[in-house]
Amino acid sequence: MWRDWIPFWRPGLSPQSGDVDLLFAGLLIASALVLGLLFFLLILFCVRYRAGNEIDRGHRTSKSWHWEVSWTAASFVCFLGLFVWGASVYFEMYKTPTDELVVFVVAKQWMWKTQHAGGQSEIDALHLPVKRPVRLVMASQDVIHSFFIPALRLKHDVVPGRYQDIEIEIDRPGHYHLFCAEYCGTEHSGMIGEIVAMDPADYSHWLTQQAPASPLADEGGALFRQLGCSGCHGNGSQVRAPPLEGLYGKPVPLSDGSTVIADDKYIRDSILLPRSQIVASYQPLMPSFEGKVTEDQLLRLVVYIKSLAGRPS
Amino acid sequence: MPEPPVFASQYVSIPHRDHSAELGMWVFIATEILLFGGLILAYFVYRHAFPQAFAEGSQHTDILIGTINTAVLLTSSFLVAWAVEIFSAATAKIVTWLLVGAACLGLAFIALKGIEYRKEYHEHLIPGIDFQLARPLANGVQLFFVFYLIATAIHAVHMLIGICLLLTLAIISRRAPTTRHHTALHSAALYWHFVDVVWIFLFALIYLPGRAAS
Amino acid sequence: MSEKNYLTTDYTLRSWLLTTDHKRIAILYFASLIFFFFIGGAAATAIRIELATPQADLVSSDIYNRLFTMHGIIMVWFFLIPSIPNTLGNFMVPLMIGARDLAFPRLNLMSWYIFMLGGCTALFAILAGGIDTGWTFYTPFSSLYSNSYVIVAAAGVFIAGFSSILTGLNFIVTIHRLRAPGLTWYRLPLFLWSLYATSVILVLATPVLAITLLLMATERFFGVGIFDPRIGGDPLLFQHLFWFYSHPAVYIMILPGMGVINELISCFSRKPVFGYKFVAWASLAIAGVGFLVWGHHMFVSGQSLIASLVFSFTSFIVAVPSAIKVFNWTATLHKGSLRFDAPMLYALAFIGLFTIGGLTGLFLACLAFDVHATDTYFVVAHFHYIMVGGMVTAYFGGLHYWWPKITGRLYSEYWARTAAILIFFGFNLTFFPQFILGAEGMPRRYHVYPPEFQVWNVLSSGGAVILAVAYLMPLVYLGYSAFFGARAPANPWNAPGLEWQTSSPPPEENFATQPVVTREPYQYNEAFEAEPQNA
Amino acid sequence: MTQWRPPLALVGAWLGLLALLALTVALAYVPLGAGNAVVAMSIGTVKAALVAAIFMELRHRNGLTLVFAGAGLFWLGILLWLGLMDFVTRT
Numbered sequence A: 001m002w003r004d005w006i007p008f009w010r011p012g013l014s015p016q017s018g019d020v021d022l023l024f025a026g027l028l029i030a031s032a033l034v035l036g037l038l039f040f041l042l043i044l045f046c047v048r049y050r051a052g053n054e055i056d057r058g059h060r061t062s063k064s065w066h067w068e069v070s071w072t073a074a075s076f077v078c079f080l081g082l083f084v085w086g087a088s089v090y091f092e093m094y095k096t097p098t099d100e101l102v103v104f105v106v107a108k109q110w111m112w113k114t115q116h117a118g119g120q121s122e123i124d125a126l127h128l129p130v131k132r133p134v135r136l137v138m139a140s141q142d143v144i145h146s147f148f149i150p151a152l153r154l155k156h157d158v159v160p161g162r163y164q165d166i167e168i169e170i171d172r173p174g175h176y177h178l179f180c181a182e183y184c185g186t187e188h189s190g191m192i193g194e195i196v197a198m199d200p201a202d203y204s205h206w207l208t209q210q211a212p213a214s215p216l217a218d219e220g221g222a223l224f225r226q227l228g229c230s231g232c233h234g235n236g237s238q239v240r241a242p243p244l245e246g247l248y249g250k251p252v253p254l255s256d257g258s259t260v261i262a263d264d265k266y267i268r269d270s271i272l273l274p275r276s277q278i279v280a281s282y283q284p285l286m287p288s289f290e291g292k293v294t295e296d297q298l299l300r301l302v303v304y305i306k307s308l309a310g311r312p313s
Numbered sequence B: 001m002p003e004p005p006v007f008a009s010q011y012v013s014i015p016h017r018d019h020s021a022e023l024g025m026w027v028f029i030a031t032e033i034l035l036f037g038g039l040i041l042a043y044f045v046y047r048h049a050f051p052q053a054f055a056e057g058s059q060h061t062d063i064l065i066g067t068i069n070t071a072v073l074l075t076s077s078f079l080v081a082w083a084v085e086i087f088s089a090a091t092a093k094i095v096t097w098l099l100v101g102a103a104c105l106g107l108a109f110i111a112l113k114g115i116e117y118r119k120e121y122h123e124h125l126i127p128g129i130d131f132q133l134a135r136p137l138a139n140g141v142q143l144f145f146v147f148y149l150i151a152t153a154i155h156a157v158h159m160l161i162g163i164c165l166l167l168t169l170a171i172i173s174r175r176a177p178t179t180r181h182h183t184a185l186h187s188a189a190l191y192w193h194f195v196d197v198v199w200i201f202l203f204a205l206i207y208l209p210g211r212a213a214s
Numbered sequence C: 001m002s003e004k005n006y007l008t009t010d011y012t013l014r015s016w017l018l019t020t021d022h023k024r025i026a027i028l029y030f031a032s033l034i035f036f037f038f039i040g041g042a043a044a045t046a047i048r049i050e051l052a053t054p055q056a057d058l059v060s061s062d063i064y065n066r067l068f069t070m071h072g073i074i075m076v077w078f079f080l081i082p083s084i085p086n087t088l089g090n091f092m093v094p095l096m097i098g099a100r101d102l103a104f105p106r107l108n109l110m111s112w113y114i115f116m117l118g119g120c121t122a123l124f125a126i127l128a129g130g131i132d133t134g135w136t137f138y139t140p141f142s143s144l145y146s147n148s149y150v151i152v153a154a155a156g157v158f159i160a161g162f163s164s165i166l167t168g169l170n171f172i173v174t175i176h177r178l179r180a181p182g183l184t185w186y187r188l189p190l191f192l193w194s195l196y197a198t199s200v201i202l203v204l205a206t207p208v209l210a211i212t213l214l215l216m217a218t219e220r221f222f223g224v225g226i227f228d229p230r231i232g233g234d235p236l237l238f239q240h241l242f243w244f245y246s247h248p249a250v251y252i253m254i255l256p257g258m259g260v261i262n263e264l265i266s267c268f269s270r271k272p273v274f275g276y277k278f279v280a281w282a283s284l285a286i287a288g289v290g291f292l293v294w295g296h297h298m299f300v301s302g303q304s305l306i307a308s309l310v311f312s313f314t315s316f317i318v319a320v321p322s323a324i325k326v327f328n329w330t331a332t333l334h335k336g337s338l339r340f341d342a343p344m345l346y347a348l349a350f351i352g353l354f355t356i357g358g359l360t361g362l363f364l365a366c367l368a369f370d371v372h373a374t375d376t377y378f379v380v381a382h383f384h385y386i387m388v389g390g391m392v393t394a395y396f397g398g399l400h401y402w403w404p405k406i407t408g409r410l411y412s413e414y415w416a417r418t419a420a421i422l423i424f425f426g427f428n429l430t431f432f433p434q435f436i437l438g439a440e441g442m443p444r445r446y447h448v449y450p451p452e453f454q455v456w457n458v459l460s461s462g463g464a465v466i467l468a469v470a471y472l473m474p475l476v477y478l479g480y481s482a483f484f485g486a487r488a489p490a491n492p493w494n495a496p497g498l499e500w501q502t503s504s505p506p507p508e509e510n511f512a513t514q515p516v517v518t519r520e521p522y523q524y525n526e527a528f529e530a531e532p533q534n535a
Numbered sequence D: 001m002t003q004w005r006p007p008l009a010l011v012g013a014w015l016g017l018l019a020l021l022a023l024t025v026a027l028a029y030v031p032l033g034a035g036n037a038v039v040a041m042s043i044g045t046v047k048a049a050l051v052a053a054i055f056m057e058l059r060h061r062n063g064l065t066l067v068f069a070g071a072g073l074f075w076l077g078i079l080l081w082l083g084l085m086d087f088v089t090r091t
């Protein structure tokens, strides 16, 4: 494979990372050509036109514009090509994730906490099955971090105050680096972990081996009662609050006339900033839970509300 | 006008010097526009994100003081422009009084602003020191007030600098005003008008939104 | 011979500290910048020594973080941004346009004092315990979490910003208003075009940095503020504001260098710069378009896809004028009569290193590749190639070129060439391996790293030591020449620029009589060479 | 008799500014939906233009000064345009 020809560059491990490698090779070749031409000319001129050398210096090019126009145009066309190439691969990498298999990632100074839908959680490690697209839902507890897997040529910042999701897929089983790539304080360089890609069978086996924590949705349900959400949103409550069954993924009409889809971000915002989007025909009664729930708990609440999606309201 | 050798040797004439000074002042104003520009971007970003909260926050401000202050500032700008226009040895007295008047209006502006800050403090609307708003949209309102306080504080600092400039000029050009004083006054006036323009926009951004709703 | 010049008019300390002579102020800046360069360089050397092994052996992570932060802050704001404009620019602008001084000499002096105040504030922040946010001050780490002297350091940068603004303002007005009779825009040396473009950026971008730092410091001071995610604030807003300044600022850090290169290339190939007008307008184009590309620092931050797309596109556009310049410099060599004095060696090194840095900038502007490369050593290598390989090299080139004019003395050509070559090799050894590290995925700002990256790191650290020695050499031989060097003639390079028409060093009033310009710039033709130049 | 009276243009501009101030405050209370913001900003712009043209004497100035005065605004436009682009097009 051509990728192996670049000595220091280990081949990427997913369809997109192959594309990035190809792009890198393209960029290298383009620059090698430009640099080759430039250095050739520089050396040629330096040797031929050195002061002591008797050589014809007459007939200098005085009109320059056709040269200018041609190299401007040539560079521009090259640049345009590179731009389009880079952008198309970018769109492929950051396309909207499918929802097949979801893993939650919480970043905090200075560790990665990952949680599988079944409730298994890990620290500074992430086990994944190979050849399956996995959606990572990431949140940060404190400052900006960045989730970086060099082998996949993939990276995304994790910014506090919002969810970020990306899709990853690994082709080959193995152990790969996970780095924090955004400077986040003292132990930034210690915020590293390991991605373990496994065959699906091994992965299922691994899942069952993990401490049988109660699944996230159940924990979320417990929190839902504990934090008093059910007092308003439960059946037969005194407060008129919208029922949350069947909510996830549906369009929600808001009091300002607009409509939003009830996705993770919307639910998160509803809990933290309930007044920013008021459901049509309801009063803005819900208190903010900002500062009262951690990112971990938020994740569980979101998962719980998601799990209500199938139920009739 | 009496004219000692007033222009430095890098210039060839008085107009040469004056035009250079004016050009310099305009470059400086361009700089100032971008200084406030950063704040304005922040404002629009959050107004886009929290439209209702910004409308609500605006209603917590005192539009009466805001409007009076705008009028005060416009008037003082007018006085300064007037002073620049009639500047000459013969009118030195009037010019002095015009400048003192403008500076006093500036001080009145600051005083009113202080009253407004005090009021907001008592209403617990100062983020970082005392912000309590149990009501809806608290977060967006808080962002609004962060913007409001920083923007008006920076504006007030500009005002204070301007007031000092005006008073200094009032004192030094009281007698024997020269073309140098005129140039200095002209530059100070440009600055003062610019501060006025900034306020015109701050007024529209801070006091006016959300009035119609209630 | 012993006429009074600007150095000998007066010897008291007072006459230096209260001078309004642009030449003396330039010297004041020289002295201050050397100081800051060595502090920044010492931090860099410490960083490199620490990174020679994968473990933490020299310093703790807290110290390491302070080291690279101070390195970045000092090098960017207290060395590279003022480097060429405030020293060579300050000295040469009035001379090159045939003026007595800058338009606002007292403002110029004030600018130096403000700069020193900012510098001392920053130094105080270091001495008090340092700052560990990275030179980018990203919130909410800087505003709410960092445990260091963020406000003090930010205040230092904030203050220094005003010095930048005043310098820019002064240059703009000077170039507009004080040109000698006959010196039309198209007769201006290209160095001045590039300083003009630089000044535009200084004036229009720096205030945004000021307000951004102010907002950040307020947030830190009050524990709540405009970027605070806990109340719905958006940390990305900080990044937008910061890069609105800092991307144009990288052009502040290269345009003056490009300007110097024009002077050097044409002088040492004895030819006018090829495509003068294109090069001139390319400077302004870089300054203008440079304001449209800042979002390329945020491709993985979570800004919208559309924004990424637009910023990537504009980043490619801004490379076009740079390409124009590189090609024009190369074409200038064609059919010239090339001499390889030390300044020319620097100029040639600049072209090569800048192009490598620029091309890798294109890699980063390429969206998909940036996702992998951002925040790795690839970026570190990219910007050192441009800032150190490009700008610092140009600075040294210009310094050697104008040294006889500034000090009235000649330096040792032998040592100058040796140093130039040593710098070139040390530089490449230091920073080329970092491209490879970055491509392999080593993140930047890492104090300890997985052992597989060690080989390239060791090479880089070795290079850094060579580089440090090489940078010390000019200090020695230039310093020696300033006091004991042979007297320089008025025009040692036989160049046509106005600055060479007056004696070396120039008298306090620059020119005995007001020069009048009748020629196009860079007229190194045979007729000119034949004329005796030191009349 | 020395000329100390303010030129008519100045007085006119001053009165005009005060009138516009009254107008903008009054209009702020008229429910126009999104129109309120547009009206407030437009009147603000007119007021600023008055100050610039008359108090700051831009109407008497040559092209160079106008370019310098416009540059700040133009760059402010860039900042707002590209800065807001991200926030408005986020999904």
Ligand code: HEA
Pocket (backbone or CB within 6 Å): A030, A031, A034, A074, A075, A078, A079, C136, C250, C251, C253, C254, C296, C297, C298, C315, C316, C318, C319, C320, C322, C323, C326, C327, C354, C355, C356, C357, C358, C359, C360, C361, C362, C364, C365, C366, C370, C373, C374, C375, C379, C382, C383, C386, C387, C391
């Ligand atoms: C003087 C400083 C300087 C200069 C001039 C530049 C110039 C350029 N920079 Fe660089 N850059 C920095 C300093 C500089 N940069 C710094 C300090 C950072 C990191 C900040 C941080 O995070 O700490 C950075 C980071 C940085 C990034 C973000 C990386 C990341 O963090 O993810 C990007 C992305 O687009 C980028 C791009 C560019 C481009 C396209 C140019 C262009 O202007 C380059 C144009 C020049 C050329 C292209 C070469 C000549 C052209 C030819 C010979 C034409 C022929 C070519 C072809 C036909 C292909 N730079």
Ligand code: HEA
Pocket (backbone or CB within 6 Å): C037, C038, C040, C041, C042, C043, C044, C045, C046, C047, C048, C068, C069, C071, C072, C073, C075, C076, C080, C133, C134, C135, C136, C380, C384, C387, C388, C392, C430, C444, C445, C446, C447, C464, C467, C468, C469, C471, C472
């Ligand atoms: C603007 C100009 C500039 C300049 C000139 C330099 C010059 C150098 N830089 Fe700098 N660098 C930056 C700007 C600059 N850098 C920025 C902006 C960052 C990012 C910071 C951040 O992440 O926030 C950075 C980051 C940075 C890193 C990455 C740190 C990290 O991410 O963990 C490294 C690592 O190798 C490095 C190395 C060097 C070296 C070896 C030099 C050499 O060229 C320096 C050579 C000069 C000397 C060596 C001076 C001579 C001094 C002596 C001889 C005294 C020696 C004495 C002792 C050691 C006691 N720099």
Ligand code: CUA
Pocket (backbone or CB within 6 Å): A108, A109, A110, A144, A145, A146, A180, A181, A182, A183, A184, A185, A188, A189, A191
């Ligand atoms: Cu987390 Cu760096």
Ligand SMILES: [Cu+2]
Pocket (backbone or CB within 6 Å): C246, C247, C250, C293, C294, C296, C297
């Ligand atoms: Cu950039």
